[in-house]
Amino acid sequence: MSQCPVPSNGIGFRKTPGKFPSAATHGPVRICLTVARKDCIPQVMAIQPVGFGYGAIVVAAVLWGGSIVAQKLALSGFSAVEASVLRDIGGLMILVTAWWLQDGSLRGLTRQDYRTLALLGLGVLGNHLLILIGLKYVSGAVAGVIIGALPVVTALLSAVLSQDVPLRLVWAGSVLSFFGVALVSVAGFNAAGEQPLLGGALVFLGVASWALYSIGSRTIMERVPALTVNWTTLLAATVLQIPLLWTDQKMVRAGLASVTLLDWLALVYLVVFATAVAQQAWLFGVKRIGPSRASVLGNLTPVSAVALSAVILKEPVGIVEIIGIVLILGGVWIVHRQTSNLPSS
Secondary structure (H helix, E strand, O other): OOOOOOOOOOOOOOOOOOOOOOHHHHOOOOOOOOOOOOOOOOOOOOOOOHHHHHHHHHHHHHHHHHHHHHHHHHOOOOOHHHHHHHHHHHHHHHHHHHHHHHOOOOOOOOHHHHHHHHHHHHHHHHHHHHHHHHOOOOOHHHHHHHHOOHHHHHHHHHHHHOOOOOHHHOHHHHHHHHHHHHHHHHOOOOOOOOOHHHHHHHHHHHHHHHHHHHHHHHHHOOOOOHHHHHHHHHHHHHHHHHHHHHOOOOHHHHOHHHOOHHHHHHHHHHHHHHHHHHHHHHHHHHHHHOHHHHHHHHHHHHHHHHHHHHHHOOOOOOHHHHHHHHHHHHHHHHHHHHHOOOOOO
């Protein structure tokens, strides 16, 4: 396979040493795009700067912090399953439209790929539904603190399953973070229901589901575009949830009139920002810098979740939540420090 016939100044393909050719001496200069000839290898456009990956993860983390508040607000007008299904259907419409305009092709996918995508859909289902159900029993601030354990959960599971980082480098930070999660889940916080321990456990399982999704999606994204992975796994999650609507109804029984404008605005936020934008940004970042490094920046999620819960939901933030988030972020810092010198393959 040959390279592009005309050397470039960095837009589209590799620059070769020497003076850039002019149209007068070498004829028209051609720009190599990703849709050009197959024997023309786009070098720069194919490899995005690593900084874009970190920026995408930061955007996703902050938007997910706001989603904790949005989910809590949405539960006043919708049941957990109703909110999750409507969120996923709305996000699916946006993602499929973007996919159709960008590529619109499933060529190259094998049967094994479809099985993998279906299994990854379970991770999306667990994350969206378990956190929503958990929020029925705990405050948004508490849920945000627990979600702060995502970086360590991802790093630990990644070390065990994909072995991209040695387990010896992440166990200490994992223990510290898990202690912080246990602290805010068991003692001294304001619960929104009668079973706060159950709520905390459900939120944590939702975190673990997303960690598994992040780890499992990276391998297939080496061959399949992130947008394709995003909408196909979201479709799988949506299909699996629809039968559950018969078991958890609120809006259906009370009628559309029971849903306030604030409930709809919260749902719109979940659809556009928490599902379509944040999830795509997260996958983009994971593909660029790997699940372990991407998860480190997840510490912005609990910070924004706790702050927004206090401001918007008027939820008190006590000493236990503060200690818990310090322990969790301390564990994140230990994991980051231990793994920062490893290659980001």
